[in-house]
Amino acid sequence: xxxxxxxxxxxxxxxxxxxxxxxxxxxxxxxxxxxxxxxxxxxxxxxxxxxxxxxxxxxxxxxxxxxxxxxxxxxxxxxxxxxxxxxxxxxxxxxxxxxxxxxxxxxxxxxxxxxxxxxxxxxxxxxxxxxxxxxxxxxxxxxxxxxxxxxxxxxxxxxxxxxxxxxxxxxxxxxxxxxxxxxxxxxxxxxxxxxxxxxxxxxxxxxxxxxxxxxxxxxxxxxxxxxxxxxxxxxx
Amino acid sequence: xxxxxxxxxxxxxxxxxxxxxxxxxxxxxxxxxxxxxxxxxxxxxxxxxxxxxxxxxxxxxxxxxxxxxxxxxxxxxxxxxxxxxxxxxxxxxxxxxxxxxxxxxxxxxxxxxxxxxxxxxxxxxxxxxxxxxxxxxxxxxxxxxxxxxxxxxxxxxxxxxxxxxxxxxxxxxxxxxxxxxxxxxxxxxxxxxxxxxxxxxxxxxxxxxxxxxxxxxxxxxxxxxxxxxxxxxxxx
DNA sequence: CGCACTCTTGAGGGAGCTCAACATTTGTGG
DNA sequence: CCACAAATGTTGAGCTCCCTCAAGAGTGCG
Numbered sequence: 001x002x003x004x005x006x007x008x009x010x011x012x013x014x015x016x017x018x019x020x021x022x023x024x025x026x027x028x029x030x031x032x033x034x035x036x037x038x039x040x041x042x043x044x045x046x047x048x049x050x051x052x053x054x055x056x057x058x059x060x061x062x063x064x065x066x067x068x069x070x071x072x073x074x075x076x077x078x079x080x081x082x083x084x085x086x087x088x089x090x091x092x093x094x095x096x097x098x099x100x101x102x103x104x105x106x107x108x109x110x111x112x113x114x115x116x117x118x119x120x121x122x123x124x125x126x127x128x129x130x131x132x133x134x135x136x137x138x139x140x141x142x143x144x145x146x147x148x149x150x151x152x153x154x155x156x157x158x159x160x161x162x163x164x165x166x167x168x169x170x171x172x173x174x175x176x177x178x179x180x181x182x183x184x185x186x187x188x189x190x191x192x193x194x195x196x197x198x199x200x201x202x203x204x205x206x207x208x209x210x211x212x213x214x215x216x217x218x219x220x221x222x223x224x225x226x227x228x229x230x231x232x233x234x235x236x
Numbered sequence: 237x238x239x240x241x242x243x244x245x246x247x248x249x250x251x252x253x254x255x256x257x258x259x260x261x262x263x264x265x266x267x268x269x270x271x272x273x274x275x276x277x278x279x280x281x282x283x284x285x286x287x288x289x290x291x292x293x294x295x296x297x298x299x300x301x302x303x304x305x306x307x308x309x310x311x312x313x314x315x316x317x318x319x320x321x322x323x324x325x326x327x328x329x330x331x332x333x334x335x336x337x338x339x340x341x342x343x344x345x346x347x348x349x350x351x352x353x354x355x356x357x358x359x360x361x362x363x364x365x366x367x368x369x370x371x372x373x374x375x376x377x378x379x380x381x382x383x384x385x386x387x388x389x390x391x392x393x394x395x396x397x398x399x400x401x402x403x404x405x406x407x408x409x410x411x412x413x414x415x416x417x418x419x420x421x422x423x424x425x426x427x428x429x430x431x432x433x434x435x436x437x438x439x440x441x442x443x444x445x446x447x448x449x450x451x452x453x454x455x456x457x458x459x460x461x462x463x464x465x466x467x468x469x470x471x472x
Numbered sequence: 473c474g475c476a477c478t479c480t481t482g483a484g485g486g487a488g489c490t491c492a493a494c495a496t497t498t499g500t501g502g
Numbered sequence: 503c504c505a506c507a508a509a510t511g512t513t514g515a516g517c518t519c520c521c522t523c524a525a526g527a528g529t530g531c532g
Binding site: 049051052053055057059070071072076077108110111113114115117118120121122124125126127164201204 | 285287288289291293295306307308312313344346347349350351353354356357358360361362363400437440
């Protein structure tokens with residue numbers, strides 16, 4: 001079920017709609033022409049791709065103020081409403097203009113999408129189930145604010161498909177984290193983080209390397225294999 | 237070792253350098269200020285992040301004409317030369333302008349980076365080692381052209397850190413693919429694909445869903461939980 | 473109140489990791 | 503150019519973690 005709340009016309013004439021989708025609604029499918037990109041006002045959206053064997057890879061969860069569906073040509077992912085959700089739907093052309101309605105440069109929208117993809121890679125890069133689940137919980141807590149309990153509106157199946165695990169392993173791991181006193185459960189969707197430090201160390205927050213790679217030697221010398229390519233593409 | 241080949245000045249005054257890095261050189265590190273973005277002329281570059289337990293997540297291999305290091309503020313990844321490499325180094329400001337030197341919109345650069353990240357997620361999303369390695373080989377063959385043997389300039393360790401496996405499993409799996417007649421090995425770095433169709437089915441090329449999600453019901457009706465957020469952010 | 477859906481938990485097996493040894497390739501200095 | 507050393511790659515054996523199969527418990531909705 002989709003509801004139109006409001007339609008707004010930009011100076012340029014592009015039309016931005018404010019829409020409400022009910023839980024479970026598909027916003028767009030993999031392969032659909034990417035006519036719009038989306039910004040969440042409230043609720044949660046998931047994006048996913050399907051592998052040939054039928055299994056689903058969830059590529060991201062998106063919260064209020066997050067942006068998704070930023071793609072050129074066709075959507076490479078499917079987007080669905082995890083909860084009832086209100087979104088602001090922007091025509092894709094709008095990206096071409098210098099800035100979005102907030103005055104932020106259009107690139108920031110893409111960079112946020114890129115950051116989201118990197119977050120997903122980071123999660124999947126963890127070795128064990130405990131690592132991944134802990135990293136997932138930490139990421140959500142940091143995103144939403146861990147203050148007095150984290151809501152997990154998505155199902156265990158969603159989490160499993162996001163982390164590359166089975167629903168069973170996710171459930172077992174979460175139970176185990178609770179048993180070890182790192183979190184407390186108040187129903188499956190309501191998690192309270194008791195030991196953030198412990199969770200973070202389990203999550204393996206990346207080692208912060210913050211120094212500059214520094215000096216470069218700028219020495220003019222003859223090249224080797226790349227000269228041909230070089231000549232093939234002369235520059236002004 | 238870094239060598240400067242040429243320095244080119246754009247109309248806008250920004251300076252693009254053509255540089256050669258020898259094998260193994262670090263181009264930039266995680267946390268470095270992102271002053272440049274890079275375009276490969278020849279050779280191969282890898283990007284990676286490190287987890288707290290010391291293990292490395294390789295987030296991408298980049299070939300000629302690929303773009304990497306496109307980030308806002310600081311680099312979130314480390315970039316290293318897999319082989320000797322010649323790159324064109326662009327000041328980050330250049331992104332702000334409407335187009336790069338090729339006349340392509342700056343967004344395409346970001347979108348290519350995003351596509352690269354999605355490719356990485358897709359690889360990590362595969363269930364078994366055979367799936368991942370097959371998908372990896374197929375991706376490289378498609379990228380480079382499978383014509384008469386695929387070169388794998390990266391080490392087994394690189395592949396393992398990219399696919400979330402160990403070097404042992406990667407080696408075993410590649411040997412196994414050869415034993416099953418899907419590929420032929422001519423030294424560790426030189427692979428010839430014998431049965432592309434078989435590899436692709438192992439890789440689990442994503443199910444192509446290509447229909448449009450179609451009609452939307454646009455019904456004006458009162459909202460629920462999002463009204464507050466709505467009012468909190470009035471639009472022109 | 474009962475059905476459907478989600479979540480939890482247990483038992484058993486298999487894929488991939490660890491540990492270990494050996495083979496091959498690459499790089500270096502005589 | 504060869505000899506040797508170092509790095510990289512291959513392969514085996516055993517074990518661990520997660521997946522599979524299975525059953526039961528909790529929750530929400532008509």
